[in-house]
Ligand code: SF4
Ligand code: SF4
């Protein structure tokens with residue numbers, strides 16, 4: 001389907017049409033920041049902020065919630081086990097290009113070795129309305145380097161660009177097309193609309209310059225060279241190993257699984273929750289051995305996951321340059337700065 | 351199998367942690383069904399020396415309490431320290447820094463000499479403790495986790511990572527981003543980031559994580575405008591028994 005135009009005056013009507021048979025979640029203000037929250041009341045709808053700059057947690061939380069029950073058990077033995085695969089039809093409104101890329105990474109990571117039925121069930125009933133951005137939210141972002149300023153070719157249903165008094169709406173799937181037909185506000189984009197969209201993307205590219213001193217395709221190799229660098233120790237001196245950087249990262253997917261018992265000490269639930277490789281206990285195994293006992297090896301591991309390992313494993317970027325990790329690090333540790341520093345490390349070694 | 355007998359004891363404390371136990375309204379009936387409670391001054395007045403699990407609230411702050419603690423240890427198979435007072439001495443430790451004599455005068459005035467006191471310490475200073483439930487007051491969910499684990503005969507799952515983890519999972523705006531500061535980066539989680547979720551800062555009432563980064567605590571807090579003295583005061587508030595609360599050597603915090 002060709003791009004459509006939705007006048008801003010019809011936006012509420014559009015959201016209403018989505019709410020009829022979906023849970024709708026959208027960016028809203030949370031203190032001085034933003035968070036994706038459920039749109040339940042007319043007040044919520046009025047609070048939607050399509051002009052948000054960066055959400056604290058990425059929209060990942062609707063595909064892989066912070067805590068989720070995997071199964072419940074009524075007693076010992078497999079006959080007492082009830083799997084709990086929960087999936088509510090959901091529309092995520094306002095997902096920025098970098099986060100669309102991150103969802104593509106998660107899709108690939110959760111697809112095999114092993115496939116994750118909990119993620120996949122939610123993903124299958126989730127529709128995504130993307131949102132173009134005009135500029136960086138802060139100095140920690142580097143989407144231009146990671147090639148995530150524009151939406152990926154697929155993995156979204158609609159993609160909105162703000163043209164002032166109207167939305168330019170691209171259609172990425174049949175489900176997206178169905179959303180258009182359900183609401184009367186849309187009309188085909190005309191040539192001046194197309195021209196305005198092209199101008200928007202041009203201005204965005206000009207506003208968001210590259211920030212790495214090298215082409216990001218060399219990142220995995222530069223990281224490999226830096227493995228024994230003193231840099232990791234120097235950066236980790238400030239690191240609290242608090243895990244905020246991974247908990248806000250849109251491509252992190254590590255989790256912990258625990259059984260929560262009832263008072264009868266026999267029934268209960270198996271719950272998974274987000275885990276972080278930055279926590280000291282993450283790589284601790286039975287007997288007390290810890291594979292990454294010190295903060296520097298943990299920090300290096302995260303940066304390698306983001307710049308090298310996930311890419312090698314899934315073929316999709318492990319870092320989309322969103323800058324959340326650095327924005328939320330109390331110690332001000334910036335992955336962009338670390339990526340910049342390893343270039344000099346390699347030069348120093350030669 | 352006979353129901354395990356449970357007993358509650360209080361030492362120097364505000365008894366807020368025992369109140370938290372009574373606050374477990376939804377689960378209280380289940381607990382009462384699963385165990386026999388033989389001593390609990392906040393709720394019943396039976397007196398017994400026959401119990402399997404002893405929950406001890408309050409700090410060890412009078413030499414004469416040592417005997418009572420040893421007696422409880424002898425009676426119980428499992429001793430659980432209930433709350434910050436019992437686990438780390440809690441707020442009571444502040445008096446150790448002020449000096450015992452001055453504290454006594456401040457609290458009891460002329461009558462100071464009538465009372466016995468010594469520096470506040472965790473009950474571990476007198477007897478062996480099997481399980482600690484941290485916090486001032488304790489989080490209900492951790493009390494329940496410990497009760498259930500003891501009943502099931504397994505090790506309770508108690509976090510040893512910073513409050514920040516729970517804080518970020520709740521998607522709170524970090525206090526540092528609001529121009530304030532917070533001890534959540536070094537404090538033990540398990541309270542579901544109680545204070546930051548209601549806009550207050552964390553005082554590390556649940557104690558400090560293993561191997562917390564004291565360099566980072568000092569350097570980063572200094573960048574947010576805290577003097578070394580203020581950083582020390584933050585540590586002393588609830589964690590005065592640990593070396594980090596002692597006067598720093600050569601400007602570095604002790605571990
Ligand atoms: S957020 Fe910062 S301090 Fe916390 S683990 Fe990550 S890098 Fe370290
Ligand atoms: S590593 Fe940091 S910049 Fe990269 S995707 Fe994760 S949060 Fe964003």
Ligand code: SF4
Pocket residue numbers: 363364365366367368407408432433434435436440441485486487488
């Ligand atoms: S830990 Fe706090 S709430 Fe519990 S008894 Fe001590 S002072 Fe009271």
Ligand code: SF4
Pocket residue numbers: 244330513514515517518522523524525526532533534535543546552
């Ligand atoms: S408010 Fe406190 S607990 Fe929450 S992320 Fe910030 S430092 Fe950590």
Ligand code: SF4
Pocket residue numbers: 485486513534537538541542543544545546551552553554555556557
């Ligand atoms: S947030 Fe900090 S001070 Fe508040 S209950 Fe938790 S550990 Fe205690």
